[in-house]
Amino acid sequence: MEVQEPFDLALTVRSHGWYDLAPWRWDEQGAVLSRPIALASGRVAVAEVTRAARGLAFRAFARGRLGAAEARETRDALATCLALDEDLAPFRARAEALERERSAGRADLPDLRWALERGAGRLLRSPTVFEDAVKTLCTTNCSWALTRVMVERLCGSLGGEGPQGARAFPSAEAMAGRSEAFYREAIRAGYRAPYLLALARDVAAGALDLEGLRRSALPTAEILRRLRAVRGFGPYAAEHLLRLLGRHDHLALDSWTRAKLARLRGTRRVPSDRTVRRWFAPYGRWAGLAMWLEVTADWHGDRPSWP
DNA sequence: GCGTCCAGGTCTACC
DNA sequence: GGTAGACCTGGACGC
Numbered sequence: 001m002e003v004q005e006p007f008d009l010a011l012t013v014r015s016h017g018w019y020d021l022a023p024w025r026w027d028e029q030g031a032v033l034s035r036p037i038a039l040a041s042g043r044v045a046v047a048e049v050t051r052a053a054r055g056l057a058f059r060a061f062a063r064g065r066l067g068a069a070e071a072r073e074t075r076d077a078l079a080t081c082l083a084l085d086e087d088l089a090p091f092r093a094r095a096e097a098l099e100r101e102r103s104a105g106r107a108d109l110p111d112l113r114w115a116l117e118r119g120a121g122r123l124l125r126s127p128t129v130f131e132d133a134v135k136t137l138c139t140t141n142c143s144w145a146l147t148r149v150m151v152e153r154l155c156g157s158l159g160g161e162g163p164q165g166a167r168a169f170p171s172a173e174a175m176a177g178r179s180e181a182f183y184r185e186a187i188r189a190g191y192r193a194p195y196l197l198a199l200a201r202d203v204a205a206g207a208l209d210l211e212g213l214r215r216s217a218l219p220t221a222e223i224l225r226r227l228r229a230v231r232g233f234g235p236y237a238a239e240h241l242l243r244l245l246g247r248h249d250h251l252a253l254d255s256w257t258r259a260k261l262a263r264l265r266g267t268r269r270v271p272s273d274r275t276v277r278r279w280f281a282p283y284g285r286w287a288g289l290a291m292w293l294e295v296t297a298d299w300h301g302d303r304p305s306w307p
Numbered sequence: 308g309c310g311t312c313c314a315g316g317t318c319t320a321c322c
Numbered sequence: 323g324g325t326a327g328a329c330c331t332g333g334a335c336g337c
């Protein structure tokens with residue numbers, strides 16, 4: 001499959017923490033990304049992708065032979081996860097224009113040359129918005145280690161089984177069929193238990209259409225309003241989910257990004273949300289992406305320009 | 308070993 | 323609209 005160049009697979013995989021959560025697997029040395037994916041047929045296939053001479057090479061396998069349609073479904077799901085359908089040209093145009101201002105002496109803008117050179121800006125997503133939403137709930141008000149454990153337990157106890165014992169991420173239907181006590185006692189989700197159950201039930205019953213949001217023409221403000229109406233989704237969680245939908249108007253500020261910005265920009269105290277919004281306002285509807293690239297630049301072997 | 312703090316927040320009640 | 327307090331877990335830390 002051809003991709004829009006420049007494209008760096010590792011950069012997209014490590015764009016945020018999802019690759020570190022079940023059921024993703026990232027072989028750093030071999031540069032192979034893989035995961036089990038639940039197919040419409042009910043079977044679970046394992047999908048793999050790696051860089052090829054031209055574009056990306058996909059591979060899929062399951063218990064028994066995969067049909068052509070199933071293989072296509074698996075590949076398409078992985079392409080969605082890598083956000084290959086996202087057009088970054090408008091962001092790049094804005095970032096390039098601001099880069100010219102920055103090199104001309106405008107000191108309040110971040111140095112995003114590395115991102116432009118390497119094609120950064122795609123964020124790793126889940127095959128479904130539902131999975132992104134559940135994982136986002138599992139990141140709130142806890143350590144990353146606890147997030148990993150909760151997601152691992154969800155896959156291990158409710159995910160469909162694929163080849164080599166691989167467990168997929170559970171469907172909304174599978175999650176909706178369990179009790180609140182299950183999420184408290186088996187998943188150890190604590191106060192998040194009723195939120196997880198309500199989310200799964202609403203999605204399974206069709207009362208909440210999360211999947212439609214990926215191709216929605218609705219304005220970002222309306223999507224944000226709908227996400228905020230979901231129990232457990234406050235400002236951070238809703239804006240983080242927006243980011244995974246390719247909507248970067250908002251910043252999804254949390255304690256980690258605020259602290260990281262303070263360190264990168266050498267401020268004595270953690271900047272207010274209003275200050276951060278002002279810093280990134282020049283990027284317009286790409287403000288959240290520009291901020292995210294600034295705070296994650298050092299994950300990719302590039303040092304940010306701030307002292 | 309035990310208590311406290313806090314980590315990639317959110318909700319509710321109250322002012 | 324702003325804010326205090328409650329909410330779960332589990333690892334780190336100090337004693």
